[in-house]
Amino acid sequence: MSTEKITTEAGLQTALNIRRKVFIEEQQVPEEEEIDAYDVLDAPCDHILVYYQEQPVGTGRLRVVEGYGKLERICILEKFRKYGLGKEIILGLEQIAQEKGLTKVKLEAQTHAEGFYEKIGYKSEGEEFMDCNIPHILMKKYW
Helix, strand or coil: CEEEECCCHHHHHHHHHHHHHHHHHHCCCCHHHHCCCCCCCCCCEEEEEEEECCEEEEEEEEEEECCEEEEEEEEECHHHCCCCHHHHHHHHHHHHHHHCCCCEEEEEEEHHHHHHHHHCCCEEEEEEEEECCEEEEEEEEEC
């Protein structure tokens, strides 16, 4: 398994296809909520892909928001979950945040994944909230 920062239109389209399968098809998130202005190569954010046996199977992105690295759109294709790829995406995005000189990151986790994020150092903050009819919780990590 490995991660790669997306630098080409083909890579970005691969990431968007993965997100369509996970968020739009599997979780029923409306496309207009999922795909946004940051889903272009020249947007002020970084996208990555995670590979399993040289096949792209997951993605995530990082934006700088209010001094935090904000981890977003993190997902793995269903049949590739349980291989530790989610952690690889998070570590890849955290590395990009550190390269940008950031000392803190945050994400809005689906509550079913809260335990996963806690295991890799994230702490929940605030109250549970709904986003696209899915319960979420704000989580942060500092280094």
